[in-house]
Structures are given as structure tokens and as C-alpha cells.
Amino acid sequence: MTVRTDKIQALTGSAPLTLPTSLPTSSKSLQVSTTGVISAPNVATTLTNLTSSVNSNPGWVLLSHVEQDSGAETITVTNSSTTYPASDIYCYDIKYHLASDNENNSAANIRWSPMVSGVRKPNGNGLYGYGMRVLSSSGFNGTTNAPASGTSDAYNSYMGQIQYKRQYNNNPNNTSYSLNFDKSAASYGRPYAGDGGAQGTLRFYNGSGYQGSNINPEGNSSRISTGNNYTNTQWATCVSTMPVSNNPTHTDKVDGFAFWDSQSNSSRFIMGYVQLWGMPKTVS
């Protein structure tokens, strides 16, 4: 039986139902209203994570990406996901390229700390770690790299350190991170971010008390020489932190990370990018 009409009065007595005659051009977030109108909101097509072939479990989730163009005292990334909040993240993966904007050729450290609700909370003193590195002077060897510190002021309270070489802050170079990707600005023979800085990956196990960067297959590469030759390149990895002499001070799940120069209180600022990924604990 065929009924010829363009509207049907809803049997409940509410608004008339309009029959759709065409589909929106996008199927993203397709909706049908109570009056029968099909629409597709202007929602960007994005994908934050892959889903496993088996049982559709979530993979790495892109949680945040921060690019700091001018020198800043601190660079932070935060997991503000409502789908996968901090309590759902089993481990983080933090990718970074960081450079200084000050004091050319001085050897220094970029310090980092986990954060909870915007507050740095490194489980510092009492943590013991171990790493490997390659130095041009001595080759491959072990190191008790980057012992953590959980005390003192904000500049000296950290979970790990990344050794690096600062580079000069001359205009226009290193007043802007993006200019370092400009050939005319970051030209040969002039100080630029590639002359120093550090790039690499931290992987952070997000246990409540037992936490730290205990997986780091890629480590980081940085130049720690104070000269003008690449004589002291370092590759460090697997720095682990464990609460061995005391119970952990902080037991909340971590929802962010902060990076800063060890002398950021003296205007030694950093710039660059930090990208935050999380592996959800979820399995079906």
C-alpha cells in the first residue's frame, strides 16, 4: 500500500514529520531531527586513535600537542581527554624537540616532571634509575642518568633531566622556534636550534605509586658539548624511577608533563614542541 503525502502528522499529536528527499553531502555525525529533517553538523573528520582489529580495543591516543614558538619558562602538555582521562592511561609516550633561546654553548639540563591537575608532582627523592648512553668520548656505556629530585623549589624538583647544549639568542634566530625551519633565517654559519637542543621520546608508566620513564626504547639525542664541534653527542635511554627508599609522595594518576630549563628562574627559557600520547588500559 502506498500513501501519497509530503508530511505525516505524528500519531502522538506532535509536530508533523517531514520526509527526507536528499542526503547531506557529509555523513559525519549524521542526524535526523524529530521533524524528520536529516542534517550533518559541521564536524571535522578526525581520528584520535586506531582501534585494534581484534576486539576493537583502543590504541595510542593523541592527547595533546604543544608548540612553543617563543622562549617560555615552562612547556606543559596535559591530558584533558574525557574519553580517556588519566585514570585510564596505562602509559604515556611523550615526543619532544626542545631548544633554548639563551646563553649560547652552555651545557645545561632540561628538567621534566609529571603533573597532576596542573601541579608538578615528581616522586623525586628515593627514586633510583639507570640508563645507557653513547658518548663520542667513551662509546656505549651505562649511566645512573638523571637522578630525580623531589624536594626544594619548583626549579629543582623534577623526575628526570635531559642533558643538552643551549644555543645563542640572536635576532631573529631562536626568538622563534618556527624561524628555525626557515632557511633564510636559520642559515649556515649562524646559531640556530639545530646547533643544540634535544629530541627524543619518553615513555612513562602511569602506576599510582610505581611510575616513571621506565620504558624508553628511543631515548633522546642531544649535544652536550660547549664547543662548536659535534664531539659529545649523547643517546640515553631507559631511565627508570622507583620509590625504593620511601613510599611515594604522590599517588594520583598523572595527567600532564612539564619541561623547563634548569635555570629557567634566570631567564633561560626553552621552546620547541612536546606531543603527548597515551595507551589506554582498556581491553575487552
Place this chain on the structure above:
Amino acid sequence: MASLIKTNKISTPGGEDFTLPTTLPSEQSSLTSTSTGQLGYGSLGFSTDALTTNNKVNKDGEAGSNFNSQVQGETLVDKARFTNSSTANAVTLEALPTLRTGQVAANLQRTRLSFCGVNFSDNGFRPSIQLLDSSNNNIINSSSSAQALRSSTNYSGNSSRYSSNPNVSYMPMLYNESYRPTGASASSELFNQTTRRDGTAMMNGFVEVVCISSAASSTNANDYSNAFGAGGQLLIRSYCVFRYDYTSSATSNNSIIGFFNVFSHSTATLNQMKKIKFYSHTGSTVMNEGLFWTESTMNPGKIT
């Protein structure tokens, strides 16, 4: 007064018949429907287990509109998690994703097993892997030959290397038995533990396997894998870090040892690898915690 009209077709003003939908598509997107007839997509709208190239390419990576397939990149295949209330002696994860449009075969090119926060019931754990075919049989047989390079380093700053024929039926990841990951039985999950606890190995790392089956290297003269010659090959690299001190209060030794393992293998017959198993090759150690997942790329020569 409302009356009930039974129909599955309605005509539009132009006279076209309009058929009312009675079923939802079987698409993977989160299409929803309510009892009042309202349709909607969820906020996600879609999901996928793989990324693909922007352009359609052939097996040599050459782009062109006459090619009919977008080669997929890394695929997230499988994932598993253990807790103290859900333990296991071993974990076996699928390495092979489902066939996609345009794929005529699904040979693995590379698989990576990642593991994180792995703990055990005792300190007898000898972490090992096995590569399994679709029948859960070890793809390495008695005719295999192999070479391995292992190295390790600990707090003292030394590293050591070792090379010999590894066991062909399993692949132990340890070089130095004096530095094994240690563990203990647990009544709660370390992931949520807020106070010190003994026996926390917290083993983390990955194993990457490139598998060229003997069938893949002999069936197609144009297949790039033929360049490796008759027989199959495995190329493996792995990395793991763990704590080998049993007591949580030990501070005399730094607690983590780093480790690399490189392994190669060739044999007359080598089945296609479908799964990867992570376990202890001796003892009855139970894994009481850990997250595992596999990511794979496919042999581009098997995608048309």
C-alpha cells in the same frame, strides 16, 4: 483522531516512492537508532585499525591513478591486559589483521609486540617469545639454523655481548641469568599500588619481527622477498628493561638493566607467522600484571 496506517512505502510530492528503512547498515561507525525512529551517528563516527597512504600505489610504492589500492601503514592488531585477578602463564596475541579491500593475501611484513608494566609471581621468569602459525605451532622447526646477538648492561656501566646459536624452539630474551627480572605473588595490582612492594619487575619493551615465509619467497618470481633466496627468514630485534632487585628498599644497586637482542634465522620451510607468544620458557611463573599489544605492517607485494 489519529489512526494507524500500515505501510513501508510513502510517496513524495514529486511522485517518487520513498521506502522506509527497516535495518541499519553494518558499517563500523557508531550509527544509532531510537524507538521513536531517530537516527544518529555518535561523536566518533568511524574507527579504523590502520592508516593508509594518501595515494593509490603499487607494490613498489609508485603512485598512479591506474593502481587500485592504498597501501596500509601500521595496523593495530591485538591487545591484552593481565591483573592480579586475571593472571596468565603466557600471552598469545594475533599478529595478522583481517584482509582489507584489495588485498588478495595477507602476509605479514613486520610485527611489533609491545609490553608494559609486566610483573610475575616469582623471580624464575625467563622472558621468551615464540612465533606461531595459524594452528598455534611454532614456525621454527628442527631444520632451522640461526644466529643471535645479545647484549646487556647494568648499573656498573659495563655492557656485554654474546653470540651463538639460540634454541630453535623458543627465543629467550635474556643474556645474563644473573640479572633476571624479579617478581612476587600479589594480592593487588601494582598499577594501583600506592606503597612500596617487593618483587616488582615492571618489565617493559618491545619485540619486532620481520618474517619472510618460505612460501612467500618461492611462489612469485616478481615478489621482492624472492631476493632473500629459497627458504624463509626471520629478523628480530627486541628491547626490554626491568628491575632485578627483589626488595623494594634496595638502593645499593640501581634497579634496571637494559637489554638488546638481535636474532636472524633461516630454514628450508618456514610457515607464515600469524601469532606471537610471550612467556617464560622455564618454570611455572605466572604473569600477574602487564599490558601487551601488537602492531603490524603487511607485505606490500601481496596487495594489488
